[in-house]
Amino acid sequence: MNTHSSVVVGVDGSGPAFDAVRWAAAEAALRGVPLLLAAVYALPLEPLGMVVAPPSYFEDQALAGRHLLDEATELATDAAKEFGGVAIRTALSGGRPVPVLLELSLTAGLVVLGSRGLGEIAGGLVGSVSSAVATHAHCPVVVIRGLPGPDAPPLDxxxxxxxxxxxxxxxxIAEAVQFASRRGADLTAVHAWTDLNLATAFDIGADDSILEWPAVAAAEEAVLAERLAGWKERYPDVSMRRVVVRDRPVRELARLAEGAQLLVVGSRGRGGFKGMLLGSTSRALLHLVDGPLMIVRGGD
Known part of the structure; x- marks a missing residue:
């Protein structure tokens, strides 16, 4: 992570986006980096379906964007107060949200988005913008589905x-450990040693003795302990708990994410393809997790 990079948050006036502003303001303050509030409005050359909009429509969109950024700035200022405050910049761009946010991700340390924007279907599914940015961004992305209200107890x-x-x-792991250290939080590391559903793959039903699970579990515990050892030395203030999962990790990660401050996953695992596409685990969690979810790209 480049600690001198800003935290970028997308602003569109939706409830999840305002939650993202509050979360991002606190995170930027704790990192000691600026917060960039980014809003995007349509340009006259951008198609609006079969409708031909008058020039005043785009002027109104730009004006609304400026008002929206003013509102988000006030919200971010209040959210960052208890963490020592944060320097706030704003960016109002004409175009489409995904290309603009991906361009900003080139120099950002983190991009934060609400799970759904205005005009997207309500419900459990993540929105098209947040899904596309999480898939293709050049830095870690946090997607916020919802947070406790400003007057409610924070996630702890x-x-x-x-x-x-x-x-x-x-x-x-690096992002998770550093986040836990900044927040004074414990860390739970979940290690899945296979991407398969074992009972289905081996047709073993309820009897999995053929797999010698205790021996496998012990070996995988050692793998996880080795992965965390260096981080424990560098961050002795972070209490680390290890959990080994024998099958696909999605269900266990979603369960443990309930009440967690943050769930962190890589963009793809050992079975994923090279490139920017999300792996099956991170993609599934985008649609399942209610709390903050961070997706971190690995080395290509």
Whole structure:
């Protein structure tokens, strides 16, 4: 992580986006970096379906964007007060949200987005913008589905990180440990040693003695302990708990994420393809997790 990079948050006026502003303001203050509030409005050359909009429509969109950034600035200022305050900049751009945010991710330390924007279907699914940015961003991305209200007790559970023992997990572990240290939180590291559903793959039903699970579990515990050892030396203030999962990690990660301050996963695991595409675990968690979810790209 480049500690001198800003935290970028997308602002569109939706409830999840305002939650993202509050979360990002606190995180930027704790990192000691500026917060960049980014809003995007349509340009006259951008198609609006079959409708031909008058020039005043785009002028109104730009004006609304400026008002929205003013509102977000006030919200971010209040959210960062208890953490020592934060320097805030704003960026109002014409175009489409995904390309603008991806361009900003080139120099950002973190991009934070609400799970759904204005105009997107309500419900459990993550929005198209947040999904696309999480898939293709050049820095870690946090997607916020919802947070406790400003007057409600904050999330104070552990930081949960998923690891599969491969080198792709290391950047996610790094982000999780540093976040836990900044927040004074415990860390729960979840290690899944296979991407398969074992009972289905081996047709073993309820009897999995053929797999010699105790021996496998002991070996995988050692793998996880080795992954965390260096981080424990560098961050002795962070209490680390290890959890080994024998099958696909999605269900266990989603369960442990309930009440967690943050769930951190890599963009792809040992079975993922090279490139920017999300792996099956991170993609599934985008649609399942209610709290803050960070997706971290590994080395290509």
């Amino acid at each position: 559970g552990p930081v949960v990180v998923g690891t599969d023992g491969s080198e792709h997990s290391e950047p996610a």
